[in-house]
Amino acid sequence: MRGGVGDGAVLFETKRAKGRIWYKLYFCSVLAGLCMIWVYRAIQIPGGGGRWWAWIGIFGAELWFGFYWILTQAVRWNPTYRYTFKERLSQRHQDKLPNVDIFICTADPSIEPPIMVINTVLSVMAYQYPVEKLSVYLSDDGGSELTFYALLEASRFSKAWLPFCKKFKVEPRSPSAYFEETLVSPREGAEAVDWLATKSLYEEMENRIDVAVKLGRVPADQRKRHKGFSQWNSAITPCDHQAIVEILIDGRDEKSLDDEEFALPTLVYMAREKRPSHHHNFKAGAMNSLLRVSSEISNGAIILNVDCDMYSNNSETVKDALCFLMDEEKGHEFAFVQLPQIFKNITKNDIYGNSLRLMTEVDFHGLDGVGGPLYTGSGCFHRRECLMGKKYDANSNVQLEPSRKILEANTSILEEKAKHLITCRYESNTEWGKEMGLKYGSPVEDVITGLSIQCRGWKSIYFNASRIGFLGVAPVTLAQTLVQHKRWSEGDLQIFFSKYCPFIFGHGKIKLGLKLAYTMYCLWSPCSLPTLYYVVILPLALLHDISLYPNIKSIWFMPFAYVIAATKLYSLSESLWVGYTLKGWWNEQRMWLFKRLASYPFAVVDTFLKLLGINKSAFIVTAKVADKEVSKRYEQEMMEFGAHSLMFTILATIAMLNVICLMSGVKRMVWEGEFGSQDSLLVQLVVCGTVLINIPIYEAMFLRSGGGRMPNSVTITSIALAILAYVLPMWQNRNASLVFP
Ligand SMILES: O=c1ccn([C@@H]2O[C@H](COP(=O)(O)OP(=O)(O)O[C@H]3O[C@H](CO)[C@@H](O)[C@H](O)[C@H]3O)[C@@H](O)[C@H]2O)c(=O)[nH]1
Ligand SMILES: [Mn+2]
Numbered sequence: 001m002r003g004g005v006g007d008g009a010v011l012f013e014t015k016r017a018k019g020r021i022w023y024k025l026y027f028c029s030v031l032a033g034l035c036m037i038w039v040y041r042a043i044q045i046p047g048g049g050g051r052w053w054a055w056i057g058i059f060g061a062e063l064w065f066g067f068y069w070i071l072t073q074a075v076r077w078n079p080t081y082r083y084t085f086k087e088r089l090s091q092r093h094q095d096k097l098p099n100v101d102i103f104i105c106t107a108d109p110s111i112e113p114p115i116m117v118i119n120t121v122l123s124v125m126a127y128q129y130p131v132e133k134l135s136v137y138l139s140d141d142g143g144s145e146l147t148f149y150a151l152l153e154a155s156r157f158s159k160a161w162l163p164f165c166k167k168f169k170v171e172p173r174s175p176s177a178y179f180e181e182t183l184v185s186p187r188e189g190a191e192a193v194d195w196l197a198t199k200s201l202y203e204e205m206e207n208r209i210d211v212a213v214k215l216g217r218v219p220a221d222q223r224k225r226h227k228g229f230s231q232w233n234s235a236i237t238p239c240d241h242q243a244i245v246e247i248l249i250d251g252r253d254e255k256s257l258d259d260e261e262f263a264l265p266t267l268v269y270m271a272r273e274k275r276p277s278h279h280h281n282f283k284a285g286a287m288n289s290l291l292r293v294s295s296e297i298s299n300g301a302i303i304l305n306v307d308c309d310m311y312s313n314n315s316e317t318v319k320d321a322l323c324f325l326m327d328e329e330k331g332h333e334f335a336f337v338q339l340p341q342i343f344k345n346i347t348k349n350d351i352y353g354n355s356l357r358l359m360t361e362v363d364f365h366g367l368d369g370v371g372g373p374l375y376t377g378s379g380c381f382h383r384r385e386c387l388m389g390k391k392y393d394a395n396s397n398v399q400l401e402p403s404r405k406i407l408e409a410n411t412s413i414l415e416e417k418a419k420h421l422i423t424c425r426y427e428s429n430t431e432w433g434k435e436m437g438l439k440y441g442s443p444v445e446d447v448i449t450g451l452s453i454q455c456r457g458w459k460s461i462y463f464n465a466s467r468i469g470f471l472g473v474a475p476v477t478l479a480q481t482l483v484q485h486k487r488w489s490e491g492d493l494q495i496f497f498s499k500y501c502p503f504i505f506g507h508g509k510i511k512l513g514l515k516l517a518y519t520m521y522c523l524w525s526p527c528s529l530p531t532l533y534y535v536v537i538l539p540l541a542l543l544h545d546i547s548l549y550p551n552i553k554s555i556w557f558m559p560f561a562y563v564i565a566a567t568k569l570y571s572l573s574e575s576l577w578v579g580y581t582l583k584g585w586w587n588e589q590r591m592w593l594f595k596r597l598a599s600y601p602f603a604v605v606d607t608f609l610k611l612l613g614i615n616k617s618a619f620i621v622t623a624k625v626a627d628k629e630v631s632k633r634y635e636q637e638m639m640e641f642g643a644h645s646l647m648f649t650i651l652a653t654i655a656m657l658n659v660i661c662l663m664s665g666v667k668r669m670v671w672e673g674e675f676g677s678q679d680s681l682l683v684q685l686v687v688c689g690t691v692l693i694n695i696p697i698y699e700a701m702f703l704r705s706g707g708g709r710m711p712n713s714v715t716i717t718s719i720a721l722a723i724l725a726y727v728l729p730m731w732q733n734r735n736a737s738l739v740f741p
Contacts, residue, residue, distance in 0.1 A: 375450025392457030
């Protein structure tokens with residue numbers, strides 16, 4: 001399929017997956033199975049009592065699962081793949097290339113180490129793109145002089161690093177990642193000397209930053225080296241300080257050159273004003289400040305947003321993105337180009353299911369086929385005007401502004417001007433956070449902002465390059481993973497209950513497929529309720545001999561067996577296809593369960609508390625470093641418990657309940673031969689048997705020693721709760737199950 005006009009000028013190409021007929025047959029067969037299950041549940045409703053209750057609940061859960069499964073088809077129906085022609089871009093449009101402003105956000109130097117932040121900065125400064133058109137902005141919500149100091153060091157090191165990258169065709173261009181991968185010089189002779197010199201320059205810088213971080217302040221001799229340090233005094237705290245803007249490299253200045261006398265990209269440090277009395281709207285607030293500050297300084301028509309842990313892994317990414325936005329025929333339809341979120345620190349079998357592989361390899365290609373992917377906050381190129389609220393107009397062929405805004409002001413005047421744009425009061429009574437910039441009030445500012453851009457008529461592009469564009473870090477403990485997913489699923493659910501609900505807000509504006517796909521994400525957290533019901537009620541029903549499934553000899557058994565087997569086999573093959581190991585798939589299944597039991601329920605509760613006005617939104621920043629012990633266990637793929645968390649108590653209690661009920665079920669079947677006449681309980685036995693997936697929990701409770709094991713208090717509480725559920729008389733109608741077919 002073509003991307004643009006047919007005369008060879010196309011800048012990208014679009015391909016759709018083939019052989020979808022088989023997929024559609026699979027879909028129809030599972031749908032038929034689901035309908036039969038629902039029919040069975042509806043016509044066999046028992047006559048009352050406890051079994052009636054259990055039955056109705058299971059019916060509800062199965063209705064939900066079926067409905068949700070249908071939603072997930074939206075992202076599997078029409079997978080779409082994109083390919084770019086970068087050479088053509090350079091040949092034809094070299095002189096028309098737009099200014100690109102790159103925004104990096106950081107929030108806290110203790111969990112986002114300054115050295116990591118500046119590696120991200122250096123990697124994007126070194127993009128293969130005309131430097132005079134490139135500006136890099138770092139927003140520091142930690143308002144930390146350590147981060148400022150690290151950035152200052154980076155601005156100096158960039159003078160060696162940028163020419164070095166060119167000379168050695170370095171990839172990736174994050175120095176720390178590069179020197180980790182390339183241990184010895186790839187060339188010989190004088191070049192090897194050069195290579196070593198740059199390496200030691202980097203190491204010396206790393207050292208100096210390390211010293212400052214350990215000290216907790218910038219050494220006096222360094223402080224003297226830049227006027228910017230005068231902004232920090234002892235009264236400054238992360239949530240109480242004036243606005244700070246420091247232009248560390250002014251790209252317009254003819255004197256700012258690298259070691260080989262080439263120009264450098266502009267580099268700006270920014271910390272917006274913070275006062276305890278003013279809510280700062282987390283990352284969305286930072287992004288909007290960046291939008292204003294950059295409009296004063298470089299005013300790039302294209303904005304790339306990356307999180308501070310997401311370094312550039314591919315120095316040609318900017319050109320790739322521009323192939324879409326500058327395509328003559330189609331380019332004007334696209335508001336943003338989202339690249340996949342890939343994490344560097346995923347273990348072989350992806351113990352916490354954090355690789356998001358299914359999302360990046362399946363979902364997002366599917367989304368691209370129905371109007372475009374979500375904006376996921378990092379690794380995304382936007383047209384500035386789209387972020388500023390512009391509506392799509394099919395008749396106006398938006399041209400990207402190629403030239404830099406002419407600015408007469410000198411650097412310090414510019415800095416002063418910029419500071420006025422990021423005071424606490426600046427946004428009062430404006431449309432910022434509403435119709436302008438990123439949206440406020442949501443823990444997933446990215447998703448809701450992307451949705452509203454798409455609802456203004458724009459499309460978006462998902463570009464999954466063969467060389468990954470960005471690499472970040474995923475959480476390395478179970479608790480962090482669950483907390484991160486709580487934030488995401490809570491934000492998504494809030495969207496559903498707000499005026500931005502995809503079906504209402506998107507009515508007549510986005511395709512049905514896209515509405516369904518957004519709804520799929522929005523309804524992540526409510527999936528917890530039927531899942532909780534399943535894992536609590538099924539084992540209890542087994543315990544009390546309450547049959548909830550058809551006898552295996554009955555015809556009604558077929559749809560259950562087919563739907564479960566077909567969907568699980570499909571999920572397995574899909575996972576293997578996108579590169580999971582078998583164990584990786586199993587781990588993914590476990591995390592699927594854990595999120596639904598211990599993360600999403602909190603999202604549901606907090607969403608309702610927020611709807612009632614009781615709770616305020618928060619943003620728990622994900623840690624990017626872990627201590628040695630924890631990292632080691634992560635490498636060994638040992639699940640990390642070790643905290644007194646309600647999340648773990650829930651997981652452990654359910655795991656205990658399941659194993660107790662399973663054992664009593666097996667015992668009765670084997671020793672007492674009780675189930676002989678009622679194979680109907682067999683299904684329940686099998687479902688309970690999947691407790692095997694909880695093995696890491698049992699290990700953490702009973703077998704492991706050392707760090708990361710389940711705290712004793714959690715173990716004791718959960719055993720007590722499970723026994724309580726076990727001994728509670730529930731439904732004393734054993735007979736009901738015996739008369740059942
Ligand atoms: O008050 C804040 C809080 C966070 N951040 C930055 O926001 C980014 C994302 O925070 P992180 O804790 O790493 O969240 P993740 O869950 O990893 O991030 C994903 O989800 C977020 C929404 O929940 C999006 O904002 C991110 O872009 C997206 O990568 C980081 O660079 C932070 O420094 C700020 O600048 N200010
Ligand atoms: Mn992150």
